[in-house]
Amino acid sequence: MLGGLVLAVLLLLDGFANNIVGEAPRDARPVGSPGTVPAAVASGGPVVSLADGAPRSRRMPPKTIALTFDDGPDPEWTPRLLDVLRRHGARATFFTVGARVAEHPELTRRVLREGHEIGSHTYTHVDLAAVPRWRARLELDLTQRALAGAAGVHTRLMRMPYSSRPDGLTGPEWGAARRAGEDGYVVVLTDRDTEDWARPGTTGIVRAALAGERRDEGAVVMLHDSGGDRAGTVAAVEQIIRRLRPQGYRFTTLTEALDLPAAQVRVSAPERAFGWTLITAQRAASTLTGTMGLLLALAGIAYVLRLLALVLLAHVHVRRVRGRERRRGRRQRRRGGAHRPWPDGDPFVGGHEPGEMPPDPFPPVSVIVPAYNEEANIAATVASLLDTDYPGTVEVIVVDDGSTDRTALIVESIALPTVHLIRRRNGGKPSALNTGIGVARAEILVLVDGDTVFQRDTVRHLVAPFADPRVAAVSGNTKVANRGGILGRWQHIEYVIGFNLDRRMFDILRCMPTVPGAIGAFRRSVLAQVGGVPDDTLAEDTDLTMAVCRTGLRVVYEEKALAWTETPSSLRQLWRQRYRWCYGTMQAMWKHRRSVIEHGGSGRFGRRCLPYMMVFQVLLPLFAPAIDLFALYGLLFLDPTVPVLMWTAFVAAQAAAGAYALWLDGEPIRPLWTLPLQQFVYRQLMYLVVVQSVVTALLGARLGWHTIRRTGTLADFRGREQSEGPVGYT
The missing domain is CATH 3.90.550.10 (Spore Coat Polysaccharide Biosynthesis Protein SpsA; Chain A)
Incomplete structure (x- = not known):
């Protein structure tokens, strides 16, 4: 009973981490708005803080670029992007999905070790505008636990999945952002959404990222380091840095650019232990799900092969036994129909040589x-x-x-x-x-x-x-x-x-x-x-x-x-x-x-x-x-x-x-x-x-x-x- 309960919990955890169990599709957003988006936010900068209760927007300083990457870490593309950033001495901000942090804690540690900063992108990449408040809070809390277990830190930064520029905020999105801000998060949107998730090609990504190049504007640039083939994104980042660096642009983290407190906050040992437990459970759940799929296939094959073997060998047994009975019957008929349970001299049944007295038949x-x-x-x-x-x-x-x-x-x-x-x-x-x-x-x-x-x-x-x-x-x-x-x-x-x-x-x-x-x-x-x-x-x-x-x-x-x-x-x-x-x-x-x-x-x-x-x-x-x-x-x-x-x-x-x-x-x-x-x-x-x-x-x-x-x-x-x-x- 206990084993079944543990298995069910692990399967549900893996389903939740992969947005299979409890998924909230985007078309599930509630109709109507819990509040109007403040004009200061809609027309303001991409970084929103509610530290003193009122929303305040911040913009990047001139010629300062904050490269931000969503949806990671990814075992293939995140390391390649980190290599590009390291070659050019650039730093960036990674808005990580908590479930992916639990899967790849070593990448989370590398991001921090190389001078970048990490923000929360929820635990399962759920649309915060389409879920109840308890689910939204759970998503953010679990992400913090995963960061604590992976790297011993919490983060002050948060970006909502499916969000973009401030002037594109809907009422439900602003409601979710406001609640996160009231919980102490700095909500980060973007100035330039490259939409690299749609794979517009390296040229298209670069063009979207350099939209304000001629006005020497600073910007928060949204990119992705997970979610599919990101080869175009990796090549585009290389080109963006090479093109803007000679013009005096600097590439740094959000908090450093805006002179905000550091995004990462060290956590206590108990919090780190709790996070490590969450990571261990999720990785075990992921391994279990893969193993169970394999076991299901192997068990099905084994049972089918067993049934085939049973039927085949039963057929052989019947032919052997009943064929022997028919041979006995023919011999008995040739001898005048005398009833004997076995024939004289049958090498399988008689057990004696021809001419010898057979054993007592009864x-x-x-x-x-x-x-x-x-x-x-x-x-x-x-x-x-x-x-x-x-x-x-x-x-x-x-x-x-x-x-x-x-x-x-x-x-x-x-x-x-x-x-x-x-x-x-x-x-x-x-x-x-x-x-x-x-x-x-x-x-x-x-x-x-x-x-x-x-x-x-x-x-x-x-x-x-x-x-x-x-x-x-x-x-x-x-x-x-x-x-x-x-x-x-x-x-x-x-x-x-x-x-x-x-x-x-x-x-x-x-x-x-x-x-x-x-x-x-x-x-x-x-x-x-x-x-x-x-x-x-x-x-x-x-x-x-x-x-x-x-x-x-x-x-x-x-x-x-x-x-x-x-x-x-x-x-x-x-x-x-x-x-x-x-x-x-x-x-x-x-x-x-x-x-x-x-x-x-x-x-x-x-x-x-x-x-x-x-x-x-x-x-x-x-x-x-x-x-x-x-x-x-x-x-x-x-x-x-x-x-x-x-x-x-x-x-x-x-x-x-x-x-x-x-x-x-x-x-x-x-x-x-x-x-x-x-x-x-x-x-x-x-x-x-x-x-x-x-x-x-x-x-x-x-x-x-x-x-x-x-x-x-x-x-x-x-x-x-x-x-x-x-x-x-x-």
């Missing part, structure tokens, strides 16, 4: 269900595990982890010899899983959450890949059961796009980071090799899968092994669940960080998976709120076309990938209508989860296990499935 399976206060769904979960078409033996082990509700009683009421209940004191999910693993009798272990429902063919599809001895674990396809409301639809889209597309890609790249707790299968021997289910992270499924990947064995994804799970039904519960997931995932990534530099299968996993997860699950989500805030800033204060087009393209790309992912899973695409809404609530929630998780990790805090309140959705879902038939993959 090995015994132990299903372990850790349960803590799962009375709402445990009956549906166990019933779905028992109602299976798997030909082999299936035992169901429910480990009641110290539940305080009726979970254990419900399981006890299922009087079947293949259902076993283990009661234990509460010790956490990893401990409960390890307890079940310890009593399980089968080599193939299926780990299932207590809020999950299997379809009749799920176990069979989940076990089939183990015919390949190189396969150590299988990730199933998790589906959202409670997808009725908009939050359920958002999670459904996330599961299909964000999880299952990812798993297809990880399967192809052989670097699967997570076998979900809702549906996964492992070889018992491999679990023993890695030390069982770890309990030192909050994402035990991710931690365990990474440990298995580091053995060099394969972890694969089986799209047909469907499991329906109950997801959080409120934003608060969703936050708690994802907070634990995110924090635990980062713990697991840190725990297995050495796999990046290891060799073999472990190194392949580390170098392919961990950088991907770091970029797309930590870094980009971490910076995404800032990128969103910058996009909102661009929408409100910059050209809205770019952020609107980028957002539209992003949503369209997500929708296209989502439609393809839903089609692969045999799901209707109707939920995609919620995708645009997801960008404004759900996505930001997930990003903030990452931010909080990173902050928690950096502070070294220990996050506890957050339980989710169950609503019993799966009991109703199980009833619908039995009456309507299997739902999901077709």
